[in-house]
Amino acid sequence: MTTGLEVRDLTKHFPVGNGVVRRAQVHAADDVSFTLRPGTITALVGESGSGKSTVGHLIARLQDPTSGQVIFEGRDVATKRSRADIMRYRSQVQMIFQDPFSSLNPVKTVRHHLARPLLLHKLVPRGGIDTAIRELLTTVGLVPPDQIAAKYPHELSGGQRQRVAIARALAVAPTVVVADEPTSMLDVSIRIGILNLMLDLKQERNLAFLYVTHDLASARYVADDVLVMYAGQIVERGPAERVLSEPLHPYTELLLSAVPDPDHTDTGVFEHRKGRSSAAIDPAPGCRFRDRCEIAVERCSHETPALVEVRATHAARCHVRAPSPALREEVHVEPLR
Amino acid sequence: MIATVPGPTDEASVTPETLIEVKNLAVTYGEVRAVDGVDLTIGAGEVLGLAGESGCGKTTVANALMQILKPPARIADGTIRFRGEDITHDSEEALRRFRWRNVSIVFQSAMNALNPVMKVGNQFVDMMRAHERISKRNALKSAGELLEIVGIDERRLSSYPHELSGGMRQRVIIAMALALQPELVIMDEPTTALDVVVQREILQQVRDLQRERGFAVLFITHDLSLLFEFASRIAIMYAGEIVEEAPARELQVRALHPYTEGLLRSFPPLRGPVARMTGIPGTPPDLAHPPKGCRFNPRCSYCSPDRPELYALQTEVRPLLHEAAPDHRVACHLVEAGR
Numbered sequence: 001m002t003t004g005l006e007v008r009d010l011t012k013h014f015p016v017g018n019g020v021v022r023r024a025q026v027h028a029a030d031d032v033s034f035t036l037r038p039g040t041i042t043a044l045v046g047e048s049g050s051g052k053s054t055v056g057h058l059i060a061r062l063q064d065p066t067s068g069q070v071i072f073e074g075r076d077v078a079t080k081r082s083r084a085d086i087m088r089y090r091s092q093v094q095m096i097f098q099d100p101f102s103s104l105n106p107v108k109t110v111r112h113h114l115a116r117p118l119l120l121h122k123l124v125p126r127g128g129i130d131t132a133i134r135e136l137l138t139t140v141g142l143v144p145p146d147q148i149a150a151k152y153p154h155e156l157s158g159g160q161r162q163r164v165a166i167a168r169a170l171a172v173a174p175t176v177v178v179a180d181e182p183t184s185m186l187d188v189s190i191r192i193g194i195l196n197l198m199l200d201l202k203q204e205r206n207l208a209f210l211y212v213t214h215d216l217a218s219a220r221y222v223a224d225d226v227l228v229m230y231a232g233q234i235v236e237r238g239p240a241e242r243v244l245s246e247p248l249h250p251y252t253e254l255l256l257s258a259v260p261d262p263d264h265t266d267t268g269v270f271e272h273r274k275g276r277s278s279a280a281i282d283p284a285p286g287c288r289f290r291d292r293c294e295i296a297v298e299r300c301s302h303e304t305p306a307l308v309e310v311r312a313t314h315a316a317r318c319h320v321r322a323p324s325p326a327l328r329e330e331v332h333v334e335p336l337r
Numbered sequence: 338m339i340a341t342v343p344g345p346t347d348e349a350s351v352t353p354e355t356l357i358e359v360k361n362l363a364v365t366y367g368e369v370r371a372v373d374g375v376d377l378t379i380g381a382g383e384v385l386g387l388a389g390e391s392g393c394g395k396t397t398v399a400n401a402l403m404q405i406l407k408p409p410a411r412i413a414d415g416t417i418r419f420r421g422e423d424i425t426h427d428s429e430e431a432l433r434r435f436r437w438r439n440v441s442i443v444f445q446s447a448m449n450a451l452n453p454v455m456k457v458g459n460q461f462v463d464m465m466r467a468h469e470r471i472s473k474r475n476a477l478k479s480a481g482e483l484l485e486i487v488g489i490d491e492r493r494l495s496s497y498p499h500e501l502s503g504g505m506r507q508r509v510i511i512a513m514a515l516a517l518q519p520e521l522v523i524m525d526e527p528t529t530a531l532d533v534v535v536q537r538e539i540l541q542q543v544r545d546l547q548r549e550r551g552f553a554v555l556f557i558t559h560d561l562s563l564l565f566e567f568a569s570r571i572a573i574m575y576a577g578e579i580v581e582e583a584p585a586r587e588l589q590v591r592a593l594h595p596y597t598e599g600l601l602r603s604f605p606p607l608r609g610p611v612a613r614m615t616g617i618p619g620t621p622p623d624l625a626h627p628p629k630g631c632r633f634n635p636r637c638s639y640c641s642p643d644r645p646e647l648y649a650l651q652t653e654v655r656p657l658l659h660e661a662a663p664d665h666r667v668a669c670h671l672v673e674a675g676r
Binding site: 047048157159160187188189190191192193195196199214216217218220221241244245254255256257258259260261262 | 390391532533534536537559560561562563565566589599600602603604605606607608611613614615616617618620621
């Protein structure tokens with residue numbers, strides 16, 4: 001049975017600078033909560049420094065959270081330490097990295113990369129390894145598999161290498177896959193192929209994907225749900241089509257208006273807004289986006305907005321667009337388009 | 338510019354507005370022809386977009402225009418004319434004066450091109466004084482004005498590069514590229530390393546400046562959707578050749594080359610229905626052994642033995658750019674045969 005994965009109030013702070021008494025803390029992730037459901041792709045979008053990769057790393061257990069829970073198969077695995085527990089978790093939750101040029105060992109063949117997880121996790125008997133590798137390579141569209149298996153990474157193109165990385169992740173038959181910008185280093189003409197592969201895999205293998213990206217158009221293409229992250233917080237979440245066509249949060253709007261769009265050839269729409277992403281360093285109470293926000297109200301400067309559901313499953317962290325029910329009457333609510 | 342080598346007096350009319358005219362340019366890295374027979378014209382005040390995937394030769398074209406190719410790369414064939422004068426074989430000294438003053442370049446990771454141990458202002462002064470007689474004070478004054486134009490406080494002249502964000506450093510480089518009022522600014526993936534919001538801000542500023550000051554831009558990128566918004570004309574490069582060239586709007590609605598069609602199918606839309614997209618099968622060729630005939634033929638869905646005559650052309654004969662519609666050139670046997 002697959003139940004996906006749930007994160008609750010996941011928080012990660014890093015010290016920065018070199019203060020003597022107390023060092024400043026970057027709030028890379030603050031109270032991040034969401035669920036990855038089997039057979040769906042959830043896109044986690046944001047700019048660099050928003051904390052989206054940190055969340056991916058926390059889920060893959062590459063880093064330990066400051067606080068919060070990662071619930072998998074009914075148990076909190078965020079702080080599990082025993083080797084057996086970690087082995088078990090890693091066989092279920094796999095990660096695909098951005099750079100297929102550095103995530104493969106240059107002196108080992110494709111076969112080695114795929115055989116290793118199979119042997120480590122004792123998933124197939126030794127005699128069955130070659131068959132398993134053949135199946136994996138075929139699944140990710142690398143044919144003929146026997147020829148590909150004998151190759152070294154440098155003999156493959158970027159897209160082929162990323163497919164090997166995906167095959168390696170699939171080798172252990174995971175239920176959850178975290179893909180951190182898996183296409184951003186690839187040529188445009190082959191990116192779609194990797195996105196299509198993710199779509200096929202979610203369907204055929206009922207995988208729960210977390211797709212970490214800065215590319216909103218690709219998120220719309222593959223994702224069922226979208227999480228928008230800003231300065232360590234999730235500021236909007238909901239069904240992909242809803243979030244990207246009727247955004248609630250002003251930051252989502254800003255991101256959308258910045259995407260190159262062949263159809264608005266003469267913009268002038270886009271305003272330069274002040275304020276930078278240092279909002280995640282020792283944040284004061286209040287909305288972290290307020291300095292860049294055009295609709296900020298007084299409340300935004302001292303009270304941190306909560307993630308409030310405005311429509312079914314569509315929530316935002318904004319006093320104006322998504323006021324908490326108790327306050328709804330006090331704040332002027334902009335009509336939704 | 339130093340005395341011109343008389344070029345071939347061919348039909349290509351060098352109108353007064355033509356800034357750069359590249360004819361049959363070939364650049365080799367040893368045996369590999371990274372750029373092979375490229376023709377390109379950039380008019381004064383025009384924004385020409387040059388799009389293609391990595392390894393297609395677009396950066397090599399930019400470096401050839403600036404004549405900053407590093408060995409073993411060299412111009413093996415063709416001419417580059419600036420305002421009608423052949424600069425292909427100019428002396429180093431003539432080229433030194435040509436660069437920055439006539440044509441400047443902003444590199445992809447230009448934000449790493451600043452000297453880390455020198456204040457921003459002094460880097461402007463150095464660059465400007467290498468090219469013209471100007472006092473340090475005046476150079477700093479003009480540098481301050483340039484920074485303000487690209488949206489940076491002039492007090493940043495006394496900052497070191499590490500005190501600026503990536504986006505700010507990229508703006509500094511753009512300001513430097515504009516300092517000597519060149520007629521052409523080459524921008525090679527100027528915003529690829531930046532976040533979308535910062536990218537949008539910088540591009541907007543570049544376009545406003547371009548309109549105000551009237552310099553031409555050669556904008557090189559892999560992101561075609563960006564060019565539709567910012568370029569007036571677009572040239573598509575594949576495997577060292579230009580395969581299609583047309584006004585931006587025309588290319589967007591009426592792409593003719595199967596490769597351009599494929600590129601357009603590679604960008605998921607932000608609006609409208611979401612349909613399964615196909616991209617382009619296969620990968621770009623190894624330029625040490627380019628396919629015979631049309632270099633795109635192994636990836637082209639219109640190339641099949643079912644049409645033997647066309648197939649023979651596609652796999653044997655190199656297609657040349659021809660005018661398929663007014664102001665719309667394409668190198669494709671299929672288009673030439675009427676599809």
